[in-house]
Amino acid sequence: QKEVEQNSGPLSVPEGAIASLNCTYSDRGSQSFFWYRQYSGKSPELIMSIYSNGDKEDGRFTAQLNKASQYVSLLIRDSQPSDSATYLCAVNKGSSNTGKLIFGQGTTLQVKP
Amino acid sequence: GAGVSQTPSNKVTEKGKYVELRCDPISGHTALYWYRQSLGQGPEFLIYFQGTGAADDSGLPNDRFFAVRPEGSVSTLKIQRTERGDSAVYLCASSRTGRETQYFGPGTRLLVL
Numbered sequence: 001q002k003e004v005e006q007n008s009g010p011l012s013v014p015e016g017a018i019a020s021l022n023c024t025y026s027d028r029g030s031q032s033f034f035w036y037r038q039y040s041g042k043s044p045e046l047i048m049s050i051y052s053n054g055d056k057e058d059g060r061f062t063a064q065l066n067k068a069s070q071y072v073s074l075l076i077r078d079s080q081p082s083d084s085a086t087y088l089c090a091v092n093k094g095s096s097n098t099g100k101l102i103f104g105q106g107t108t109l110q111v112k113p
Numbered sequence: 114g115a116g117v118s119q120t121p122s123n124k125v126t127e128k129g130k131y132v133e134l135r136c137d138p139i140s141g142h143t144a145l146y147w148y149r150q151s152l153g154q155g156p157e158f159l160i161y162f163q164g165t166g167a168a169d170d171s172g173l174p175n176d177r178f179f180a181v182r183p184e185g186s187v188s189t190l191k192i193q194r195t196e197r198g199d200s201a202v203y204l205c206a207s208s209r210t211g212r213e214t215q216y217f218g219p220g221t222r223l224l225v226l
Binding site: 004008032034036042043044045046049088090092099100101102103104105106 | 144146148153154155156157158161169172204208210211212213214215216217218219220
């Protein structure tokens with residue numbers, strides 16, 4: 001079992017729809033969770049971070065965390081073609097003395113005009 | 114301010130050669146990370162520096178890989194006797210401390226022929 005799992009996709013949604021991206025993780029001690037967006041040929045760019053159970057909203061993006069289910073998700077409202085990218089879920093295993101991130105393989109999102 | 118910079122942006126080398134990849138973190142960031150990303154995969158952790166010391170090198174795949182950060186700023190990732198399997202994008206990230214948001218550089222694309 002991978003430490004951080006994502007469906008590789010592609011996930012295809014029409015412009016204006018809600019895109020829902022999901023991620024599960026295996027280490028119950030994980031404390032910090034991040035969503036990065038990566039355009040083709042570019043480096044990862046932070047979209048959202050979340051540390052507590054519940055929802056965190058920032059503009060069109062909402063991150064949801066459920067530690068009991070070891071599940072974190074990212075919702076993108078009013079999806080735009082410019083949102084087409086690979087979305088990487090990353091987890092920091094806070095129980096260790098390192099800030100290293102464990103990444104999932106990423107979900108490719110395609111937003112069709 | 115300036116972001117994380119990496120040089121070279123691309124490196125082509127022959128199997129068996131030695132390469133050095135350089136990372137210049139955001140000014141004032143004490144934590145520096147190296148990751149490696151293969152096509153279709155998420156970044157894979159290699160090593161984490163806190164200041165000048167390697168706080169976690171558990172991700173280095175073997176003893177051909179070595180990294181230094183002698184003055185607590187610029188870091189160099191060194192790969193000896195390169196193999197074709199080393200071909201990947203090598204990403205550097207920095208954060209203000211060891212547990213805060215990591216900002217990624219543009220990466221170095223390494224191709225071993």
